Amino acid sequence: MTNAVKLRTALKKPGAIKIVGAHDALSARLIERAGFDGIWASGFAISASMKCIPDASFIDSSEQLAIERNIVEAVSIPVIADCDTGYGNALNVMRTVNDRERAGVAGICIEDNVYPKRCSFYAGVRRELIPIEEHCSKIKAAKAAQLFPEFVIIARTEALIAGWGQEEALKRASAYAEAGADAVLIHSKSKKFDELRTVYRAWSGRVPLVVVPTIFDQTTAAELEEAGAKIIIYANQPVRAAIRSMQDTLALIKNDTRPGAANSIIVSLPEVYDIVGVPQMEQDERDFLPVGGEKITAVIAAAGFEKQLLPLIEDKPKCLLDIKGKTILDRQVTALNECNIKEIALVRGYKKEAISLPNIRYYDNDRYETTGEAFSLFCAENELKGRTIILYGDIIFDQAVLEKLLKSPADIALVVDLAWLDQEQRNLPTHLNPDLVALANPPSKAHVSRFVIPEGEHRIVKIGQQIPREQAHAEFIGMAMFSEKGTQALRDSYRAAQEKYKTAGFHEAGSFIKASFTDMIQELIDRGHRVDAVPIFKGWMEVDSFEEYQKAWANIRQ
Numbered sequence: 001m002t003n004a005v006k007l008r009t010a011l012k013k014p015g016a017i018k019i020v021g022a023h024d025a026l027s028a029r030l031i032e033r034a035g036f037d038g039i040w041a042s043g044f045a046i047s048a049s050m051k052c053i054p055d056a057s058f059i060d061s062s063e064q065l066a067i068e069r070n071i072v073e074a075v076s077i078p079v080i081a082d083c084d085t086g087y088g089n090a091l092n093v094m095r096t097v098n099d100r101e102r103a104g105v106a107g108i109c110i111e112d113n114v115y116p117k118r119c120s121f122y123a124g125v126r127r128e129l130i131p132i133e134e135h136c137s138k139i140k141a142a143k144a145a146q147l148f149p150e151f152v153i154i155a156r157t158e159a160l161i162a163g164w165g166q167e168e169a170l171k172r173a174s175a176y177a178e179a180g181a182d183a184v185l186i187h188s189k190s191k192k193f194d195e196l197r198t199v200y201r202a203w204s205g206r207v208p209l210v211v212v213p214t215i216f217d218q219t220t221a222a223e224l225e226e227a228g229a230k231i232i233i234y235a236n237q238p239v240r241a242a243i244r245s246m247q248d249t250l251a252l253i254k255n256d257t258r259p260g261a262a263n264s265i266i267v268s269l270p271e272v273y274d275i276v277g278v279p280q281m282e283q284d285e286r287d288f289l290p291v292g293g294e295k296i297t298a299v300i301a302a303a304g305f306e307k308q309l310l311p312l313i314e315d316k317p318k319c320l321l322d323i324k325g326k327t328i329l330d331r332q333v334t335a336l337n338e339c340n341i342k343e344i345a346l347v348r349g350y351k352k353e354a355i356s357l358p359n360i361r362y363y364d365n366d367r368y369e370t371t372g373e374a375f376s377l378f379c380a381e382n383e384l385k386g387r388t389i390i391l392y393g394d395i396i397f398d399q400a401v402l403e404k405l406l407k408s409p410a411d412i413a414l415v416v417d418l419a420w421l422d423q424e425q426r427n428l429p430t431h432l433n434p435d436l437v438a439l440a441n442p443p444s445k446a447h448v449s450r451f452v453i454p455e456g457e458h459r460i461v462k463i464g465q466q467i468p469r470e471q472a473h474a475e476f477i478g479m480a481m482f483s484e485k486g487t488q489a490l491r492d493s494y495r496a497a498q499e500k501y502k503t504a505g506f507h508e509a510g511s512f513i514k515a516s517f518t519d520m521i522q523e524l525i526d527r528g529h530r531v532d533a534v535p536i537f538k539g540w541m542e543v544d545s546f547e548e549y550q551k552a553w554a555n556i557r558q
Contacts, residue, residue, distance in 0.1 A: 002104070002106075002148065002150065003072065003077075003078040003079060003104055003105065003106035004078070004101075004106045004107065004148055004150035004151045004152060005150045006077070006078045006106065007038065007078040007080070007106040007107055007150075007152055008150045008152065010037055010038070010078070011152075011183075011208060011230060011231075015225060016221060016224065016225040016229055016230055016231065016232050017037040017038060017230070017231055017232070018036050018037050018038075018221060018232050018234070019036060019037060019038040019039065019040045019080060019231060019232065019233045019234070020034075020036045020038075020039065020040060020233075020234045020237070020238065021039075021040040021041075021042035021044070021045050021082075021233065021234060021235040021236050021237070021238060021239070022039045022040065022041060022042065022045070022071055022238060023042060023045035023046050023048065023049040023050070023067075023238065023239045023242075024046075024049060024050075024067060024070065024071070025070040025071050025073070025074035025075075026074070026275070026276070027045075027238045027239070027242070028071040028074050028075050028079070029074045029075055029275060029276075030238070030275070031075075031077075031238065032075045032076065032077050033275070036077070037077060037078075038077050038078045038079065038080060038106070039071055039075060039077060039078070039079040039080070040079075040080055040082060040233045040234075040235055041064070041067065041068045041071055041079055041080065041081045041082055041105070042082050042235050042236055042239070043055055043059070043064065043082040043083075043084055044082075044235065044236050044239075045235075045236050045238070045239035046059065046064060046067050047059050048239055049239055049242075050063070050067060056116060057084060057085070057087075057115060057116030058116075060087065061083075061087040061092075061095075061096055061099065064081070064083070065099055065100070065103060068081050068100065068103055068105055069103045069104070072103055072104040072105060073104075078106035078107070079104070079105050079106055080105070080106060080107045080108065080109060080152070080154065080233075081100050081105045081107070081108045081109070082108075082109055082235075083096050083100070083108045083109060083110050084110070084111060084113070084115075085110060085111055085112075085113055085114070085115040085116075085130075086108075086110040086138055086142070087115075088115060089138070090134075090137045090138045090140075090141035091141070093110060093138045093141050093142050093145070094141050094142065094144070094145035095145075096108065096110075096142075097142045097145045097146050097151070097153075098145055098146075098147065100151075101146060101147050101148055101151055106151070106152060107151060107152025107153065107154060107182070108142070108152075108153060108154065109154040109155075109156050109185060109210070110135075110138060110139070110142065110153070110154070110155065110156065111156035111157070111158055111185075111187075112129050112130050112132075112135040112155075112156065112157050112158055112159075112172065112176075113127075113128070113129060113130070113158050114128040114129065114130055127158065127161060127162040127163070128162075129157075129158055129159065129162055129164070132171070132172055132175050135155070135157075135172070135175075135176065135179075136175055136176065136178075136179035137179075139153060139155050139176055139179040139180055139181050140179050140180055142180075143179075143180040152182045152183065153180070153181050153182050153183075154181065154182065154183045154184070154185055154210055154231075155173075155176035155177070155179070155181035155183075155184050155185070156184075156185035156186075156187060156210075157169055157172040157173055157176065157184070157185070157186055157187065158187055159171075159172050159186075160186065160187060160188045160189070160190070160195065160196075160199075161187050161188070161189055166195070166198060166199050166202075169186050169199055170186075170199060170202055170203065173186055173203070174204060174206070177204075177206045177207045178206075181207060182207060182208075183207050183208045183209070183210050183230070183231060184207055184208075184209060184210065185209075185210035185211070185212065186199055186209065186211075187212060188215070188216070189215050190215065190216060191215055191216055192216050192219075193213070193216045193219040193223065193224070193227070196211065196216075196227070197227045200227045200228040200229070201227075201228075203228060205228075208230035208231065209228055209229050209230055209231075210229070210230070210231040210233065211224050211229040211231070211232055211233070212233045212235050213232065213234075214235055214236065245265070245266075248265060249262045249265060249266055252265070295343060295386060295387070296340075296341050296343065296386075296387045296388070296389060296406075297341075297343040297344070297345065297383050297385075297386065297387070297388050297389070298336050298341050298343065298344045298345070298388070298389040298390075298391060299344075299345045299346075299347070299377065299380050299383050299384070299388060299389070299390050299391070300319070300329070300332060300344065300345070300346045300347070300391045300392075300393050301347050301373055301376050301377050301390065301391070301392055301393055301517070302317055302318075302319040302329070302346055302347060302348060302349075302355070302392075302393025302394075303317075303347050303348055303349025303350065303352075303364075303365040303368040303376045303379075303393075304317075304318075304349060304350065304368060304373075304376070304393075305317075305349070305350035305368060305369065306318060306544060306545075308544075308545050308546065309321075309543075309544075309545065309546060309549070312546065312549060313350075313351070315351065315354065316351050316354045317348070317349070317350050317351045317352070317354060317355065317393070318393070318394050318543060318544075319332075319346075319355070319393040319394065320354055320355065321543060321549060323396070323543075323549075323552050323553055323556055324553065324556055324557075324558060325558075328393070328394060328395075328396055328543060329346075329355070329357065329393065330357075331396055332391060332393075332395075332396075332397075333357065333360070335397065335399045335402055336389070336402070338399055339399065339402050339403060339406060341389065342359070344359070344360045344361070345360065345361040345362070345363060345380050345383040346360050346361070346362055346363070346380075346393070347362075347363045347364070347365055347376050347377065347379050347380050348362055348363070348364050348365070349364065349365040349366065349367075349368025349376065350368055352364055352366075361380075361383070363379045363380040363383075364379065365379045370513070370514075371513050371514060372509060372513065372514040372515045372516050372519070373392075373515070373516045373517040374494065374515040374516060374517055374519060374520045375513055375514075375515070377390065377517060377520075378494060381491065384482070384487045384490060384491055385484070385487055386484050386487065387481070387482070387483055387484060387487075388481070388482045388486075388487050389402075389405070389479070389480070389481050390479070390480045390481075390482070390517070391478065391479055392478030392479070392517075392542075394478070394542055394543050394544055395477060395478045395479065395540055395541065395542050395543075396540065396541045396542075396543065396552060396556065397477070397479065397539060397540040397541075398539040398540065400539060401415060401477075401479070401536055401539045401540055402479070404534055404536065405479060405480075405481050405534050406481070408481060408532065408534050410481075410483075410486075410530070410531075410532035410534075411482065411483040411485045411486035411489070411529075411530065412480070412481075412482055412483075412486040412489070412490075412521075412524065412529060412530065412531045412532065413480065413481045413482075413531075413532045413533070413534050414437070414460060414463075414476055414479070414480045414521065414531060414532070414533055414534065415476070415477050415479040415480070415533075415534045415536060415540075416437045416439075416458075416460075416473075416474035416475060416476050416477065416533045416534065416535055416536070417474055417475045417477050417535075417536055417537065417538065417539075417540065418443060418473070418474050418535050418536070418537050419475075419537050419538045420434060420436070420472070420474055420475035421443070421472070421473055421474060432544065432545060433465050434465065434475045434476075435463060435464065435465055435475060435476040435478070435516075435518045436463070436464065436465065436467040436469075436472035436474075436475060436476070437460055437462070437463050437467075437472065437473060437474045437475065437476050437533060438460070438461050438462040438463070438467055438471050438472055438473055439458055439459065439460060439461065439473045439474065439533060440458075440459040440460075440461050441458070441459070442473040443473065443535075458532055458533035458534070458535055459530060459531070459532055459533070460521075460525065460531045460532065460533050461525065462522065462525070463476060463518045463521050463522050463525070463531075464507065464508045464518050464519070464522060465508060465518070466508050474533065474535065476518060477536075477540050477542070478542065479540075480517075480521075486529075489524060489527075489529050490520065490524065493520065493523050493524050493527055493529070494520060496527075497512060497515075497520075497523050498512060506519055506523075507519040507522050507523065508522075541555070541556075
């Protein structure tokens with residue numbers, strides 16, 4: 001059913017239909033949600049909101065049409081466009097009709113003001129009307145141009161506004177109905193409905209009457225309907241309400257300086273999300289986006305301070321250490337972006353004010369000196385929803401490493417380096433205090449010595465720095481991925497452990513508040529959650545000491 005058919009159907013039902021003026025798609029959707037029958041695409045409100053200018057034909061037809069099209073797309077109830085004088089003569093009116101039909105508008109209203117028009121209620125403005133015959137020609141042209149017979153043409157007369165009297169108003173209204181108008185709007189700026197009530201009594205009833213009770217605003221819909229009005233238009237109340245609300249909110253914030261000071265008089269963000277359709281978008285993503293196409297968030301843990309890196313980090317955190325013209329953080333963000341991960345959050349601590357890259361959401365751990373990685377990570381708990389990448393802030397890695405992790409179907413997946421086992425067996429130097437990993441099905445020495453990563457499952461059974469070397473098979477590099485189910489398990493396990501280990505040690509940590517990220521991974525394993533390894537052979541570096549910093553400078557090409 002087209003919008004024009006909906007409007008025609010509503011006009012055939014008993015009682016008056018109630019239509020409200022919208023100035024944009026958002027206000028239109030709110031009008032629909034409030035239960036009104038239709039939308040009035042108000043020229044007055046659109047001029048005010050779109051360009052903050054008077055309602056005086058300063059906005060042209062195409063500008064108005066763009067807003068009307070947005071409104072039509074936002075709602076399922078019919079939209080009537082306030083088209084002023086039709087934007088010119090009878091030929092302009094014909095184009096106006098066709099444009100609105102194509103946009104899905106249900107009908108238009110054209111008035112008998114001269115072009116350029118002036119708002120009916122502007123005081124001191126000279127009021128001129130075009131001859132009756134000229135406006136009748138516009139109406140006939142509009143009816144001749146319309147492609148769909150259901151499209152509604154409302155003819156509006158400003159005779160009462162111009163002070164030309166009731167007789168002239170009735171004369172014009174009758175002529176417009178005779179010319180083919182589907183409804184007639186007799187406008188009035190009297191503060192009481194009495195003037196229009198008298199006119200309505202004398203009306204022939206040939207076509208329905210439209211009323212805009214802006215000035216006689218104490219008149220009820222029942223009174224208007226009883227007098228003979230079929231369409232009641234509340235033309236500009238939403239834009240006026242928006243102005244008052246914005247004024248009050250801005251004054252509060254200006255005086256208090258806290259954005260939250262206005263919380264009691266503004267809607268919550270989730271309510272905005274609901275109005276504009278975020279829940280439906282999320283459902284559509286789940287239903288129709290391909291596997292792996294869902295949004296991924298990266299959380300970078302970069303709050304810590306390592307005194308062994310002084311004086312390199314005297315004025316900045318180690319994630320901002322420059323290596324051949326790029327910081328560690330720059331390199332991480334670039335790799336993430338190249339893998340289409342644009343949602344990035346970072347937990348800051350030491351020298352936090354130095355980190356200010358754009359397009360990153362920041363969380364601060366001001367207790368970085370007395371807390372561990374797990375506490376720091378959960379400063380960004382709001383980000384731990386859906387598929388999430390977790391990165392240590394001091395690692396540099398080949399993009400191929402991240403790409404391999406992203407292909408993992410596991411709910412909890414950790415990147416582990418099998419090169420550690422090779423270096424250990426050959427008595428080569430390894431990282432200071434590495435996070436070691438024991439696998440359920442360890443690779444054979446032959447695999448590792450040939451740099452071959454074995455196929456099959458790679459379930460992690462133990463992780464930490466205190467695993468006996470002879471039981472370890474790889475090193476965790478500080479990069480992990482959690483699915484939506486995985487992040488839920490991480491949050492649940494953290495909260496449960498926080499309560500359980502208030503006064504006791506937690507895995508390798510002396511206290512829960514100093515727990516490392518690997519302590520939390522071990523807790524997940526102990527609670528029965530499967531944690532999978534994504535094995536690699538080199539392709540990454542950690543910068544946790546001056547020697548590692550020098551090594552990074554020597555080995556990185558660009």
